[in-house]
Amino acid sequence: MSRIDETKDFLPTRIAILTVSDTRTIDDDKSGNTLVDRLTTAGHSLADRRIIPDERDQIADQLRTWCSDPDIDVVISTGGTGLTGRDVTVEAHRDVYEKEIDAFGTIFTIISMQKIGTSAVQSRATGGVANGTYLFALPGSPGACKDAWDEILAKQLDFRHRPCNFVEIFPRLDEHLRRK
Template sequence: MSRIDESKEFIPVRIAVLTVSDTRGLAEDRSGDTLVQRLTEAGHHLADRKIVKDERAEISVQLRTWIADPEVDVVISTGGTGLTGRDVTVEAHRDVYEKEIDAFGTVFTMVSFQKIGTSAVQSRATGGVAGGTYLFALPGSTGACKDAWDEILKWQLDYRHRPCNFVEIFPRLDEHQRRK
């Protein structure tokens, strides 16, 4: 159940979009385009956008680069979450996570199941946190990107969403690093 508290002010977040593909360039990146369109229409800022090959090390390096960038609050990747040998995005994400958001994959599967039935079991969508940055790995299809944004991320990245949302806990994501 998604509820917006209109008495609160919207707080835009800075989102980087990463497409993982051996074959796509910006001109063919419909899933990346879908995410950029949706996040900007929602009032957020596109912090950066890149395409990298399906190589675990390359993906991890790009994620770490954005985690270290104070101008990036959230990273959403698309592609490489399936079951084939070249699908290494989930492993790259987990290489950098400090904490995994286990329920993100579960809720994504629930949303997908309503659209594509049992084929939803083939996705390994994941979410996590590192260095005070949220990271989400989505499948490469435009439909999956639409579903993840429209049904989950749109709400959780809106400070006005109740009963809780990801934005309101930004200041506490790295509190363990300040306790010394």
């Protein structure tokens, strides 16, 4: 089963947080604040933070900008993963992905089912990789952000996590670009 290998050093990652909302500001962005608190408490660094409206092109442009920044390893967005007409974060993420991490959404749904039952069916959390950067789209509720961080991301973004983790394969995420 999973465990932390205490013989290895913790390797902090540089994480950007994107809140997708037509109404939130930094002052009332509970989900963004939840993610910032958790990532910094874990020892990672906040590389950047933005709030942008529910506009597919703007979301995708921001994701691409961060994916081309060598000082950002991971992007976590919150908001816009539901089913309404304005919920376009998942589509924007998929516009950017080179590879989707299909099991991220599946595992998130399993965790959500334990907390909110069949209402978890309305979430479209997703994860992927682009230009050597991990991208994750989470629902806009603080509870969903806590669940995703505590149950998935805190472990997978910890180099010491065994049997495997996202950090240990950072150097290989863009190997297909170097082979050309």
